Amino acid sequence: MPKILLSVNAGSSSVKISVYEASLSQEPQEIAETRIDGLTAPPPQLTYIRGTQSICKDKKLEGERVASQNDAFKFMLEQLIADKDFSAISNKEDIAIVCHRVVHGGDYEIPQIINEDTYHHLEALTDLAPLHNAPALEIVKFLLKELPEAKNVAVFDSEFHQSIPEHIRTYPINQEIAKKNKLRKYGFHGISYSFITRSVAEFVGKKESETSLIILHLGSGASACAVKNGKSWDTSMGLTPLAGLPGATRSGNVDPSLVFHYATNVGKLSPSSTESLHISRAEEILNKESGWNALTGTTNFGTIASSDDPKMNLAFDIFVDRILGYVGSYYVSLRGKVDALVFAGGIGEKSDLLRKRVTDEASCLGFEIDEELNGKKVKDVVQEVGKKEAKHRTLVCKTNEQFEMARFVAVDEKLFG
Numbered sequence: 001m002p003k004i005l006l007s008v009n010a011g012s013s014s015v016k017i018s019v020y021e022a023s024l025s026q027e028p029q030e031i032a033e034t035r036i037d038g039l040t041a042p043p044p045q046l047t048y049i050r051g052t053q054s055i056c057k058d059k060k061l062e063g064e065r066v067a068s069q070n071d072a073f074k075f076m077l078e079q080l081i082a083d084k085d086f087s088a089i090s091n092k093e094d095i096a097i098v099c100h101r102v103v104h105g106g107d108y109e110i111p112q113i114i115n116e117d118t119y120h121h122l123e124a125l126t127d128l129a130p131l132h133n134a135p136a137l138e139i140v141k142f143l144l145k146e147l148p149e150a151k152n153v154a155v156f157d158s159e160f161h162q163s164i165p166e167h168i169r170t171y172p173i174n175q176e177i178a179k180k181n182k183l184r185k186y187g188f189h190g191i192s193y194s195f196i197t198r199s200v201a202e203f204v205g206k207k208e209s210e211t212s213l214i215i216l217h218l219g220s221g222a223s224a225c226a227v228k229n230g231k232s233w234d235t236s237m238g239l240t241p242l243a244g245l246p247g248a249t250r251s252g253n254v255d256p257s258l259v260f261h262y263a264t265n266v267g268k269l270s271p272s273s274t275e276s277l278h279i280s281r282a283e284e285i286l287n288k289e290s291g292w293n294a295l296t297g298t299t300n301f302g303t304i305a306s307s308d309d310p311k312m313n314l315a316f317d318i319f320v321d322r323i324l325g326y327v328g329s330y331y332v333s334l335r336g337k338v339d340a341l342v343f344a345g346g347i348g349e350k351s352d353l354l355r356k357r358v359t360d361e362a363s364c365l366g367f368e369i370d371e372e373l374n375g376k377k378v379k380d381v382v383q384e385v386g387k388k389e390a391k392h393r394t395l396v397c398k399t400n401e402q403f404e405m406a407r408f409v410a411v412d413e414k415l416f417g
Helices: 069-082 116-125 133-146 159-163 175-180 190-204 258-262 281-288 291-296 301-305 310-333 345-350 352-361 371-375 401-410
Strands: 003-010 015-022 029-037 045-050 053-060 095-102 151-156 213-218 222-228 231-235 340-344 382-384 393-397
Touching: 003 069, 003 133, 003 401, 015 069, 015 401, 029 069, 029 401, 045 069, 069 133, 095 133, 095 401, 116 133, 133 151, 151 190, 151 401, 159 190, 159 231, 190 213, 190 222, 190 231, 190 340, 190 382, 190 393, 190 401, 213 310, 213 345, 222 310, 231 310, 258 281, 291 301, 291 310, 301 310, 301 345, 301 352, 310 352, 340 345, 340 352, 345 352, 352 371, 352 393
Parallel strands: 003 095, 095 151, 213 340, 340 393
Antiparallel strands: 003 015, 015 029, 029 045, 045 053, 213 222, 222 231, 382 393
16 A cells, blocks of 8 residues: 655745655655745745646745745645645645655764654754754654654755765864864755766666766755765765855855955854854855855846846856866866766756856866757756767756655665555
8 A cells, every 4th residue: 555755845945845655665656746935035936736737836825824934834734635636635644754855964874764862863963054954844843743643754965975985075174173063074965966866877878886977956056966986976065055166145165264354243143043043144144145146136047147247147157167166176086987967956957058158168078068959948857968979978867856755765664664
């Protein structure tokens, strides 16, 4: 008998729920997907797809009390239960398993069933990623209380990167203090990188353990990853998701002392800190008040890519430059043994202009874009955009974090139960 499994992905301004029918050791089958976007730019918008049918898209939730990720989750759960045409969930008790994307998992190498102990351990990790773990944990807390019979599973964005070698993950600081305070490179977007690695290996006809890739997960949060023989070898994000590439509101790598010159009160707690969430002004500036929004006034990369405005061009050029820095570095680190350069994430999928520019500028490494293939809409999970005769392949992958989370649970007897 299949179980009903929810995959919950709480982002900084959105919450996605995918509903699956899942059986042990089988690929989960998605039967519904619902999401609320725009939590930081009200009114929030609801999208709901049941099976292949689109019920609503970007429906403005005027007058509804949906301010936080937990509000959004509760609203969508009530909608699913109330939908008379959706027989899979007629009451809360129909839900057997809920898997949660948790950004920072510290040293956890595999997904964890959440009980009181693991919940408190994850709470303690929140200080390492205060802007990222807290929304997921709010939803977990709600479910532990409201759906005590359901099994909650945490799947970590950092777990894919546990294979990064010591010399790459270690910061050159006092190691006693580093170990005591858990200060090292962790890396994120790992659920996405896991899906991409598996999907691309299948597409190129190789075993995962023999596949080496340079992957660019480019969205409002952006990162790069070097995959060596199916495992993470290096990644651009670090102790927190702030390191590496710039994003919509994140600075990415800057001189560590820059923030002290930016403002005098950076070490103080920000006004949005609470008893359970300690955010410094520095974290807020570099995570929420930087990136291409600070350069251009917009977080919409499509607008930036298609504009002639010098400010927009500067933001685009900065992004390309920083991406190329990682492509070149990882190419050398992998000794040139690269099966493909892979673009993924919202921008990686949608911006043919960015793909062309990055690939053209990395052509000295053997990557070449095929204009016709690159101009096509991305419909398949993995699609070729590089020239057939090029030394290395260039691909686009439609990543699916929700599916990957559900799959982790379905293939593991202990998690599936």
